[in-house]
Amino acid sequence: MTRANEAWESLMKAYSVLMKQFNAEDIWGDLTMREYDVLYQLSKYDSPLRMSELNRHVLLSQPALSRMVDRLVERGYVDRCPDPGDRRGVRLSLTPAGRETQKQIGSPHARSVTRALNVLTPEELEQLAVITGKLSQSEE
């Protein structure tokens, strides 16, 4: 077992433990965490996102994301309109309701995250961000 493998296993464990913890909290309303994640990713950009680009930020297969967006459009959280520049693609953005809902859920969730990561010192938080940033550098 190399250092790298130990580190990866530890990262997965932390992800798993914290995800379960967050998921168990009663703050998600009528959304699943995965659905919230989609709203959150969309909230980070004010210009509409392409489906394929959104897919790069979400741990879902392309068909699964396509259908989830379907449902979010159906429920009035997401707006999907054809991309004028590329008629194969679509432009995704939050509706006002979607933006509002994201904020309503995001606010208590952000507090949970802060609380959970409070066991780390400011230096450790900084290191964690830098190190995990390096790990996903192949993207973006």
Add this chain to the structure above:
Amino acid sequence: MTRANEAWESLMKAYSVLMKQFNAEDIWGDLTMREYDVLYQLSKYDSPLRMSELNRHVLLSQPALSRMVDRLVERGYVDRCPDPGDRRGVRLSLTPAGRETQKQIGSPHARSVTRALNVLTPEELEQLAVITGKLSQSEE
């Protein structure tokens, strides 16, 4: 956006990017990554694990894990027998075939993990393990 939230988002991103990367590799045979994870968790203990205990190490709901174990038993990778000490529970362990399969897949996967985390210095690997270890300290 606090430091804690930035760090958590960065961790999730790294998890997502690397998971997709690993999943895309052609090393999983007839197993899904989640199924492999179950075999791997079982491989770490030589004494049989309780279902509930295994569940603590895997990011799956209790019913989903129960049925996944069903399928792994069916396919000859896992042995499930009643716990003599507690007739509500079961004892889960790898069959020889399960152990063999775990090793066959684990070997190339471990190399992938090492390769992916090679962008980090030895110090960073150490820090990552320590920091993520603290994050999951509420468990175990």
Add this chain to the structure above:
DNA sequence: TTAGAGTAGATGCAAACGCATTAGTCACGA
């Protein structure tokens, strides 16, 4: 201009998932 390769997103379908609930067992106090 047009054939062919490449890309974006949607759809058919079987498998897997989570929630709610159940059945069976344990443990403790009346």
Add this chain to the structure above:
DNA sequence: TCGTGACTAATGCGTTTGCATCTACTCTAA
């Protein structure tokens, strides 16, 4: 000893997922 509450794993059921495929559009080069 018996009854109540807690605990463990399994099951019913509707929803969501991934794989494979499909349609539609774009891009390049002959």
